[in-house]
Amino acid sequence: MNLSVDRLSKQYKNKIAVDRISFNLTDGVTGLLGANGAGKTTLMRMMSGILNPTSGSVTADGIPVQTEEYRALLGYLPQDFGYYPEFTAREFVQYIAALKGIEKKKAKNKTEELLETVGLSDVANKKIKTFSGGMKQRVGIAQALVNDPKILILDEPTAGLDPKERVRFRNLIAEIGKTSIVLFSTHIVSDIEHIAGNLLMIRDGQLIYEGKWDNQKGDLEQFYMEEFG
Amino acid sequence: MNNLGTLYRFEIKKILKNRVTQVMLVILCIITILEAIVPGLSVTRDKRDARMELNGRIIDDTLLNEMYQNIDDNGHSSTPNNEKYFGICYLEQTSIPGPDNVLADYTAEDMYRAREEQILGYMDDIELSDQIITHWKEIMKKTEKPFKYIYSCGSLFLSQGLGVMMLIIMLLSALCLTTVFTIEYRQRTDQIVLSSRNGRKETYLVKLCAGLSVIIASTVFATGLLTVLIFVIYGSSGFDSIVQLSSIFSAYPFSMGQFIIIQMVIMITVVIMYAVFAMVVSIFTKNSLAVMGMMFGAYLFGELDVLSDKAGNISFLRTLMSSYVISMHSLSEYRMLNIGGKLFTIYVASPILYLLISIILTVIGSMVYERGQVNGR
Ligand SMILES: Nc1ncnc2c1ncn2[C@@H]1O[C@H](COP(=O)(O)OP(=O)(O)OP(=O)(O)O)[C@@H](O)[C@H]1O
Ligand SMILES: [Mg+2]
Numbered sequence: 147m148n149l150s151v152d153r154l155s156k157q158y159k160n161k162i163a164v165d166r167i168s169f170n171l172t173d174g175v176t177g178l179l180g181a182n183g184a185g186k187t188t189l190m191r192m193m194s195g196i197l198n199p200t201s202g203s204v205t206a207d208g209i210p211v212q213t214e215e216y217r218a219l220l221g222y223l224p225q226d227f228g229y230y231p232e233f234t235a236r237e238f239v240q241y242i243a244a245l246k247g248i249e250k251k252k253a254k255n256k257t258e259e260l261l262e263t264v265g266l267s268d269v270a271n272k273k274i275k276t277f278s279g280g281m282k283q284r285v286g287i288a289q290a291l292v293n294d295p296k297i298l299i300l301d302e303p304t305a306g307l308d309p310k311e312r313v314r315f316r317n318l319i320a321e322i323g324k325t326s327i328v329l330f331s332t333h334i335v336s337d338i339e340h341i342a343g344n345l346l347m348i349r350d351g352q353l354i355y356e357g358k359w360d361n362q363k364g365d366l367e368q369f370y371m372e373e374f375g
Numbered sequence: 376m377n378n379l380g381t382l383y384r385f386e387i388k389k390i391l392k393n394r395v396t397q398v399m400l401v402i403l404c405i406i407t408i409l410e411a412i413v414p415g416l417s418v419t420r421d422k423r424d425a426r427m428e429l430n431g432r433i434i435d436d437t438l439l440n441e442m443y444q445n446i447d448d449n450g451h452s453s454t455p456n457n458e459k460y461f462g463i464c465y466l467e468q469t470s471i472p473g474p475d476n477v478l479a480d481y482t483a484e485d486m487y488r489a490r491e492e493q494i495l496g497y498m499d500d501i502e503l504s505d506q507i508i509t510h511w512k513e514i515m516k517k518t519e520k521p522f523k524y525i526y527s528c529g530s531l532f533l534s535q536g537l538g539v540m541m542l543i544i545m546l547l548s549a550l551c552l553t554t555v556f557t558i559e560y561r562q563r564t565d566q567i568v569l570s571s572r573n574g575r576k577e578t579y580l581v582k583l584c585a586g587l588s589v590i591i592a593s594t595v596f597a598t599g600l601l602t603v604l605i606f607v608i609y610g611s612s613g614f615d616s617i618v619q620l621s622s623i624f625s626a627y628p629f630s631m632g633q634f635i636i637i638q639m640v641i642m643i644t645v646v647i648m649y650a651v652f653a654m655v656v657s658i659f660t661k662n663s664l665a666v667m668g669m670m671f672g673a674y675l676f677g678e679l680d681v682l683s684d685k686a687g688n689i690s691f692l693r694t695l696m697s698s699y700v701i702s703m704h705s706l707s708e709y710r711m712l713n714i715g716g717k718l719f720t721i722y723v724a725s726p727i728l729y730l731l732i733s734i735i736l737t738v739i740g741s742m743v744y745e746r747g748q749v750n751g752r
Contacts, residue, residue, distance in 0.1 A: 194570040196749045218572040228563030232392040244381040245571035289567065
């Protein structure tokens with residue numbers, strides 16, 4: 147699968163949040179780096195079809211982002227995602243599975259599998275409002291994966307995760323990246339270093355680096371600090 | 376498509392888990408019970424028994440003369456004798472204009488003629504077209520004279536209760552259904568919903584269905600409860616009484632029972648309109664309070680006499696306000712909708728209008744919702 151972002155721009159009243167960004171993604175994990183306010187969330191929202199770009203396009207093998215066909219391929223974890231306080235973790239993931247049009251029996255199995263994967267099986271029947279920040283974040287990760295997405299967009303998925311969960315998450319993402327396009331944003335360079343085969347860096351809405359990072363270029367962390375410091 | 380059923384169940388759950396919905400449903404039950412009990416406090420058991428004594432009698436000269444001999448104080452005070460003749464006295468005093476008539480001066484024929492003259496006089500006053508007046512004259516022939524007396528206490532309380540219930544259902548729609556769509560915005564789940572495969576077209580329809588189900592089920596439950604309570608407390612007598620004994624100037628050939636069934640059917644279309652309005656408009660405003668304001672604004676507008684009483688399709692529109700259609704007043708509404716020479720009473724025009732409004736709102740809402748974005752945060 148080839149995900150193509152073509153001269154994508156988003157202008158708010160007097161602020162260009164994303165400025166003519168173009169790139170292509172294929173199966174594998176891509177890290178998106180950028181300082182606060184660089185335009186990561188704005189870019190990802192446009193790639194998820196929930197924010198109309200000012201100009202430019204997003205297509206997956208030619209399928210436009212506004213279509214149901216595209217959404218069927220998509221898994222998305224928003225940065226500030228919400229939940230229904232009265233729902234349990236299991237209900238929430240099942241609900242999202244239904245929203246994604248997954249057949250009932252399959253949805254049920256997948257939900258159990260994912261709750262196990264993110265380590266929430268033993269609290270699956272507890273209401274989400276009783277969860278800690280990191281646990282909520284894991285519910286979010288589970289819902290994004292419930293339709294086995296071919297395009298997985300994760301906006302700061304590791305925020306709030308403890309070191310043990312972070313390692314578990316990394317392994318999960320690396321596995322999914324073998325057969326899907328995974329784009330995830332983060333501020334933590336070490337998240338990316340180990341698993342991202344590909345890197346995108348944006349500053350003030352513009353793409354300043356695209357491609358593989360190899361250590362001949364030096365230390366990524368140092369580069370990041372220099373660019374965004 | 377069995378996941379639509381799952382979606383539906385979750386949407387219902389979201390509505391019912393809402394504290395406000397739970398409170399409103401309890402209030403609906405309490406008010407329904409009060410609707411059944413409170414009117415009985417002013418019309419006590421003794422009064423009701425007295426008024427039912429004459430059930431089944433024909434209101435002719437024999438009965439009128441019997442009343443003239445037994446009535447006290449020209450029927451004005453509440454003595455046991457007067458209670459017995461209460462309904463007949465009310466019919467005669469309302470039919471014959473002028474406050475100080477001595478009842479004994481009139482025959483049954485005088486009474487029925489005076490009633491019809493008043494009806495026709497009023498039709499003239501509001502300048503109804505000849506076509507409509509001729510139409511009503513035909514319909515009025517279907518009401519048999521002399522009238523048969525049946526005391527209609529339970530059915531009267533029931534039809535009055537429906538009007539109040541509708542106000543509560545409006546409150547229920549305004550408070551609970553405005554959140555069906557705004558909850559996603561407020562909880563920030565809209566990002567996930569709108570980016571899901573079925574998060575647009577299907578979700579829109581499922582949410583509408585869930586909201587409608589809750590409101591229709593509440594209405595059916597509350598009217599059912601009120602009907603049962605009324606039957607238990609006041610008995611089933613009176614539902615076969617003609618509406619003219621309660622709404623003297625009505626031209627409709629209905630029994631109270633028929634009238635109540637008509638009201639209940641129309642009420643379902645009214646609550647559908649309330650529910651769709653609350654849900655669809657909240658998609659635009661993303662704000663429950665604004666929608667509540669609009670609904671109550673429209674309700675108050677209906678209560679104001681801002682349009683003239685004259686005939687014609689414009690003033691007819693005001694008669695289609697739900698608070699007017701679902702009330703005893705609608706029984707003596709003679710204005711009709713005239714579309715290309717075809718006439719429609721408010722009982723036909725109003726449900727069609729309500730459903731039409733609901734459909735138009737549904738279509739507009741789908742166009743807006745399916746293009747929904749998370750702009751502005
Ligand atoms: N609705 C909006 N209206 C106006 N400006 C906005 C809006 N949303 C975002 N912006 C601006 O666009 C820019 C990019 O914001 P964005 O949320 O995409 O940054 P980000 O890279 O995700 O930052 P962070 O690391 O803090 O999550 C910021 O300057 C922000 O102020
Ligand atoms: Mg962000």
